[in-house]
Amino acid sequence: MPEPDNAGLSGVVTFSSGQEMEDFWEGHGYALDASRQGPYAVFYRHHARAIQAKAVSGVRASCPAAGAAVEGAGLLLAEYYAVSVVTPEDPVGDPFSRSVVRDFVASFGGPAAALV
Numbered sequence: 001m002p003e004p005d006n007a008g009l010s011g012v013v014t015f016s017s018g019q020e021m022e023d024f025w026e027g028h029g030y031a032l033d034a035s036r037q038g039p040y041a042v043f044y045r046h047h048a049r050a051i052q053a054k055a056v057s058g059v060r061a062s063c064p065a066a067g068a069a070v071e072g073a074g075l076l077l078a079e080y081y082a083v084s085v086v087t088p089e090d091p092v093g094d095p096f097s098r099s100v101v102r103d104f105v106a107s108f109g110g111p112a113a114a115l116v
Helices: 019-028 064-070 095-107
Strands: 011-015 040-047 051-053 075-077 080-086
Touching: 040 095, 080 095
Parallel strands: none
Antiparallel strands: 011 040, 040 080, 051 075
């Protein structure tokens, strides 16, 4: 992720396939074009203050044993990024949007297949 913004504002990284999609984006926003692809964005915000959870639940992991080992554990994050991925459609019903989320999570070593 990019370096934290000193003003504490959210950052954004946008993605498109080229100028044609950029033009489509201007007129239609986050929508699928005729090729069933569209622009997407990653919004992020660095949080330098610690947070703590007493019991973690809903863990998604690459193997069931890893998820079970963490389920119910306490969690302390000294600092972290809150991240939102904005896709053209709902990833549950749209293959392109689903692939965007899957690839994003996989880029961090996460269990991408378990997400959608």
